[in-house]
Amino acid sequence: MEQQRVPDRLEIPLTSLKEGETGIISSIKGAYGRGRAGRGFEKRLMDMGLTPGTEILVVKSAPFHGPVEILVRGSRLALGRGMAERIFVVRKENV
Amino acid sequence: MSKKKITIALAGNANVGKSVIFNHLTGLHQHIGNWPGKTVEKAEGTLHYKGYTIDVVDLPGIYSLSTYSLEELISRKYIAVERPDVVVNVIDASVLERNLFFTLQLMELETPMVIALNQMDIAKNKGIKIDVEKLERLLGVPVVPTIAIKGIGITQLLDKVIEVAEKGRKEFSQIKYGREIEERIAKIEEMVKGIQFYYPSRYAAIKLLEGDEEIEREIAKIDPQTVLLAKRLAKEIEEIHGHTCSTVITSERYEKAGCIAREVQKLVPPLEPSIEEKIHNLTTHEVLGYPIMILIMLSMFYTVFIFGGYISDLLNHVFYSLEPFLIDLLGTGAASSLLWSVMEGIIAGLTIALPYIAPFYVILYILEDSGYLSRAAFLMDSLMHKMGLHGKAFIPLMLGYGCNVPACLGCRIMETERERLLAVFVTTLVPCAARTVIILGLVGQFLGIQWALMLYIFNLIVIFLLGRFAFKTLPGEPTALIMEMSTYKVPHLKTVLKQTWFRLGEFIKIAFPLIIIGSLTIKFMEVLGLLELITMALSPITVGWLGLPAIAGVTLIFGVLRKELTLIMLSTMLETTNFAGVLTPTQMVVYTIVIMFYIPCISTIAALIKEIGWRKALLITIFEIAFAIVLGGIAMRILTLTLS
Secondary structure, eight states: OOOOOOGGGOEEEGGGSOTTOEEEEEEEOOTTTTSHHHHHHHHHHHHTTOOTTOEEEEEEEOTTTOOEEEEETTEEEEEOHHHHHTEEEEEEOOO | OOOEEEEEEEEOOTTSSHHHHHHHHHTTOEEEEEOTTSSSEEEEEEEEETTEEEEEEEOOOOSOSSSSSHHHHHHHHIIIIIOOSEEEEEEEGGGHHHHHHHHHHHHHTOOOEEEEEEOHHHHHHTTEEEOHHHHHHHHTSOEEEOBGGGTBTHHHHHHHHHHHHHHOSOOOOOOOOOHHHHHHHHHHHHHHTTSOOSSOHHHHHHHHHHTOHHHHHHHHHHOHHHHHHHHHHHHHHHHHHSSOHHHHHHHHHHHHHHHHHHHHEEEOOOSSOOHHHHHHHHHTOTTTHHHHHHHHHHHHHHHHHHHHHHHHHHHHHHHHHHHHHHHHHHOSSHHHHHHHHHHHHHHHIIIIIHHHHHHHHHHHHHHHHHTHHHHHHHHHHHHHHTTTOOGGGHHHHHHHTTOHHHHHHHGGGSSSHHHHHHHHHHHHTSOOHHHHHHIIIIIIHHHOHHHHHHHHHHHHHHHHHHHHHHHHHSOSOOOOOEEEOOOOOOOOHHHHHHHHHHHHHHHHHHHHHHHHHHHHHHHHHHHTTHHHHHHHHHHIIIIIITOOOTTHHHHHHHTTTOHHHHHHHHHHHHTOSOHHHHSOHHHHHHHHHHHHHSOOOHHHHHHHHHHHOHHHHHHHHHHHHHHHHHHHHHHHHHHHHHHO
C-alpha cells in the first residue's frame, strides 16, 4: 500500500504536544532498542491502553521536567517524562 | 441444609473499590499475610451467608494478566491453579473501557465469573449512564451494579455469586480476535491440547502468541516444538500488521473493550467541572500544588507525632506507674530481672512504635484511598527520579523523619519488588525522631545548632548518593512512572480502620518476638558479664578506628533496641550529662554519624523483614553497619585534621 508523507502526518514525541492538544499514537520506541527492557516498557503502556491508533489528550505537564498528565480511553494517567518522550503521535488538528 | 463451602476471589484494577467490597463481605474475619514465598500481600476472609461458608481471597489490584509484575503472575496462577468457585471481577463503572480490558482477559482464563459494576455513583457524577442488561448480554457474564462505599448491591452480589457457584463450570464466553489471529490460535491450541497444563489450552495458545515468558518456559519443558511453532506464527502476524504480535492482540482486546463500553454507556458530560475535578486541578497545579502538598505532609507529620506522642506519653505513664507494682509481683533475683527486661522491651514496643504506627496507617490509607497520593507522586516524580525511584517513593521517605517503621511499611505503595527494595533502603537512612534526639541532644546542644544542621544536610547528601548507587547496582530495569490518577473520592472510613487494625496485628506478630529476643539477649550478656568482653572486642573499632571512648561500644549495642537509648546509656556510663567534659567535639560528631547510619533499630528490622524478607533485611543491616563504621572513621580523620 502506498503511504503518503504529508507534513501534518509527521510523527512527533508526545511531549511535543501542547496542553489541550490531542494526538494519535503511531508508534512506541522501545527503551533500549529491542532488548527485554524495551519489551516490558512497551507491554506496560499497551496494558494501560496506549495501543497504536489510540487518541491521547495532553492535559498538562508537571514542572521541572516532570510527568505528563494525559487522558486516554476515558481515564486519567500520569506518564513519566522519559516514557512520554518515547511515545510518538500524529497531531490531531483542532477543529 | 448442610453447610456448603465456596471460595471466591476478588480481582480487578487498582482503585476500583475492591478492598471496600472485601471488607463489606468479610467484616472482622480477615487474615492478612503474604503469598507463599512472595512479598506480595494476601488478604483472606470468611463469611457465612444463607447456609454457605464463603472464603474470600482479595487478589492484588492489577491492570492486566500478563507477567509484567509479580502481582499479575500471582493472580493468574491463583485463578488457574487453585480454581476458586467464582471470580468476582470488580470494575469501575466510571472508567469502563480500561476495566473491561481486564475483564476480557479474566474471561480467557475460563473461570466462573460475576462482575461487580462498582462506583456507579462516580460514573453518574461524570454523566455516564450504563445499560447493565446490555453489558451482561454482550459479555455473557452476570453483572451486579454496586456502590460499595454505601453498601449498595452487596447482598445482590452475594446472591449472584452463589447462583453462579451452584451452576458450576460450564461454557465460558470469550471474545474472538481477527481471522488471521484466530486461525493461528487454533493451530497452536491443537498442539497444546495434548499437554496437561494448568492454563486452558486457548489461553495458553493466545499467550504463546503474545510471547508470554512464563508460559513459554513451562510449555518448552514439555513440548519445545509448540513454542517454536508459536514463535513462527507470531512472526507472521507481525508481518501482516507491522506491529509485534503482542501489540496486535492487546490492541484488538482494547478495541473490543472499547466497542462494548461505547455500546452500553451513554455519556452526558456535566456542563461544569465537578468539585473532584476542581480539587484535582488545584492539587496538581504547577505552582499551588507544591505548597498544598507541603501543607498536607506537615499536617500529616503533625497529627502522627502529636497524636502518637500523646498516646506514647500516656502509655508510658500508665506502665511506669505500674512499675513498683510489677516489681513487687515479679520479685527480685536473676530470673525476675530477665523477665523484667522482657517487660521493658514489650513496653518500649507498645509505647514507642505502636502509638506512631496506628495514626500513620490511618492517614496513609486516607491519603491513598482518596486518591491524593497519586497527585503527590505526580508532583515529586522528577526529583525522585534522580535516585532511580519515581514519585510515589517520596511519601515513605518523608515519613522516615518521624519513624522508620511506618515508613518502611509504607514502601509497599511501590509497584515492583525492586523499587520497594530501593525505597526501603533509602528510608532506613533517614534520621528518625530517635536519631534526632541524638543529633540535637548531643551535637546541637554542645556544638551548636549549625553543626546539627550540617549533619542533616550531610545525611541528605549521603542518602542521595547511596540511593543513586543502589539504583545503579541493583539489577533490573528502572520503571518509569505510569500511574492512574483516579477520580478523587471520600475514603470509606470503616475500610481504612479495618485495614489499619489488621496491618497493626501483622506488625505485632513480627516485631514483638524480635523485641523480646533482643532484650533477652542483651540482658543475658549483661548478667553473664559479656558486655565488658564485647566492649573489649569492639575497642579496635570504637577506639582504634573511630577514636571513641571504649564504653561507646556497649551503647551502640543497646541502640539496636531503641536509638535514643544510646545517648541515655552514654550519660549513665560516663556518669554525667555534660558531654562536653568527657567527649571532644570530634568524638561527638563521629558518634552521631555512626548512630545516624549504623543499623536500623530492631523495630525497623522487623518492618524490613515484613516488607522485603529475611535475607535482604539482613543484607541492608550488615551493609549499614559497615558503612557507618567506615564513614565514621573517615569523618574522624578529616575532622581531626580540620579542627586541630
